[in-house]
Amino acid sequence: MIFILGPTSKLKINDEVIERFRVYRQLESTATEAGGVLMGRFIEDSDDIIIDLITEPTEKDIRKRCFFKKHLETHQDLVDEIWEESDGTFNYLGEWHTHPEKHPSPSFHDRREWKKVLRKTQCESSLLFFFIIGTESIGAWVGNRRNVKINKLEVWNK
Amino acid sequence: MGNLQSYFLSFHDAIKLEIDDNKVLREKREELLDVLKENIDFEEGKYDIFHQGSYTMHTGVKPFEDGDYDIDVGLLFNISTVDYPNPVTTKKLVYNALKDDYENTEMKYPCVTVKFEGEDDEDDRNYHVDFTIYSNENIDGQTYLAKGKLGSGSDNRTWEHSDPKELVRTIKENLTDSEDRKQFRRVIRYLKRWKDLKFKSVVNRPSGIGLTVAGLTHFYPHFSYNAFTKIYDDLDALESFVQNMINSFSCRINDDGEWEDRLEVNLPTPPYNDIYEKMTGSQMKNFKLKLESLRDSLKEARDEADPVKACEILQKVFGQDFPVPTKKESAQQRGPAIMVDNSSA
Numbered sequence: 001m002i003f004i005l006g007p008t009s010k011l012k013i014n015d016e017v018i019e020r021f022r023v024y025r026q027l028e029s030t031a032t033e034a035g036g037v038l039m040g041r042f043i044e045d046s047d048d049i050i051i052d053l054i055t056e057p058t059e060k061d062i063r064k065r066c067f068f069k070k071h072l073e074t075h076q077d078l079v080d081e082i083w084e085e086s087d088g089t090f091n092y093l094g095e096w097h098t099h100p101e102k103h104p105s106p107s108f109h110d111r112r113e114w115k116k117v118l119r120k121t122q123c124e125s126s127l128l129f130f131f132i133i134g135t136e137s138i139g140a141w142v143g144n145r146r147n148v149k150i151n152k153l154e155v156w157n158k
Numbered sequence: 159m160g161n162l163q164s165y166f167l168s169f170h171d172a173i174k175l176e177i178d179d180n181k182v183l184r185e186k187r188e189e190l191l192d193v194l195k196e197n198i199d200f201e202e203g204k205y206d207i208f209h210q211g212s213y214t215m216h217t218g219v220k221p222f223e224d225g226d227y228d229i230d231v232g233l234l235f236n237i238s239t240v241d242y243p244n245p246v247t248t249k250k251l252v253y254n255a256l257k258d259d260y261e262n263t264e265m266k267y268p269c270v271t272v273k274f275e276g277e278d279d280e281d282d283r284n285y286h287v288d289f290t291i292y293s294n295e296n297i298d299g300q301t302y303l304a305k306g307k308l309g310s311g312s313d314n315r316t317w318e319h320s321d322p323k324e325l326v327r328t329i330k331e332n333l334t335d336s337e338d339r340k341q342f343r344r345v346i347r348y349l350k351r352w353k354d355l356k357f358k359s360v361v362n363r364p365s366g367i368g369l370t371v372a373g374l375t376h377f378y379p380h381f382s383y384n385a386f387t388k389i390y391d392d393l394d395a396l397e398s399f400v401q402n403m404i405n406s407f408s409c410r411i412n413d414d415g416e417w418e419d420r421l422e423v424n425l426p427t428p429p430y431n432d433i434y435e436k437m438t439g440s441q442m443k444n445f446k447l448k449l450e451s452l453r454d455s456l457k458e459a460r461d462e463a464d465p466v467k468a469c470e471i472l473q474k475v476f477g478q479d480f481p482v483p484t485k486k487e488s489a490q491q492r493g494p495a496i497m498v499d500n501s502s503a
């Protein structure tokens with residue numbers, strides 16, 4: 001699945017990641033919210049970005065029907081480990097969580113939290129991504145750390 | 159598209175073959191020419207040596223798998239077809255001069271071929287040198303190629319109107335810009351390797367010279383400008399070349415009254431024949447199908463954002479010499495990230 005980032009750049013989610021998202025969809029009325037962080041590659045000689053993997057819910061995370069809070073230290077450790085093992089080529093790219101709705105859109109709370117992430121995260125990328133996994137579709141948003149603006153991404157059709 | 163140009167350039171480095179880079183090839187050629195000079199029974203005249211074939215035109219590729227290295231040498235004899243009406247007589251001058259020293263000397267219809275076993279420990283591939291023999295001193299000022307085998311009757315031998323030097327010049331000097339020319343040569347080499355891989359053990363497969371000549375009309379350089387620097391895009395150039403060839407297939411009725419979809423590639427020099435005329439209707443159909451499949455794979459690779467996956471697609475098309483980077487190699491290195499506490503609802 002590919003989203004348009006700019007006239008000459010794309011954001012791709014590799015199939016393995018889509019498969020993991022599929023697992024966490026809130027299909028049952030009792031299913032709780034899931035979430036984690038997005039990781040992947042900034043492609044050499046281009047502005048393309050590939051999401052190769054995600055961190056998934058851990059025991060210490062708080063999961064409710066309509067609320068998710070990841071245990072920061074646990075996920076930060078995972079991110080550090082993956083970043084180190086990849087010699088700095090697999091990087092933190094943003095956050096994901098699920099919604100119990102067909103075609104997801106961010107809540108007021110989500111937007112406020114995303115802006116906090118944009119303002120306070122320390123990393124070398126000017127862009128961060130936010131994914132919401134609905135029961136029938138995936139919504140993707142890009143945030144700019146310089147101006148803290150958030151925009152929805154369009155799916156790229158060949 | 160992730161930028162695939164650097165992977166294409168590595169592929170090109172892996173497959174290109176220039177005779178100046180290959181000592182064994184050069185030595186074989188010189189050795190044979192020395193033996194020929196020593197032994198030829200041709201007191202009355204002389205011949206000029208002329209290097210032809212893909213190495214001369216900078217479109218040579220390394221032989222694929224167990225293929226031979228082949229070297230093409232033209233011998234332009236200062237004789238006329240009036241004085242030497244039988245082309246086989248002239249071919250025999252060359253054949254006889256070589257056959258005692260080289261047991262694998264054979265007179266083929268268009269040339270005299272000498273085969274060698276490879277001697278190198280690392281590279282045990284075989285070699286063959288094709289000598290084509292021409293009559294080059296005619297009243298009409300033209301050059302004629304000797305065709306015929308030992309014992310060919312007058313119906314099976316001929317002096318064929320030819321202009322090998324002009325053919326080599328036309329291909330070598332195609333396009334005026336030297337960087338455009340390099341892209342032309344690279345793209346021809348990609349296609350030739352594709353042909354070696356996809357038409358393995360196919361009879362009457364499309365020849366390398368046919369693809370090269372097709373490039374004279376169907377290839378256009380593809381690049382974009384970054385300020386005043388041309389940034390070449392070999393994938394685009396190849397895709398449009400292939401598409402132009404596909405578009406040029408046209409239907410015609412064959413000798414049996416059946417419709418055939420054919421690509422005609424006419425030699426730009428005498429005898430101006432269709433290089434692919436010997437391919438049958440079904441061989442042509444297979445050629446077109448393979449071109450279409452190549453085009454589809456090139457499109458797929460271009461649409462793939464992940465260079466690792468794109469190169470995997472291209473490796474299926476071009477074989478193991480096309481590099482596939484690891485995920486690490488495909489990505490930029492960045493510093494660590496320090497995340498912040500947040501929640502979602």
Ligand SMILES: [Zn+2]
Pocket residue numbers: 097098099106107110132502503
């Ligand atoms: Zn939410």
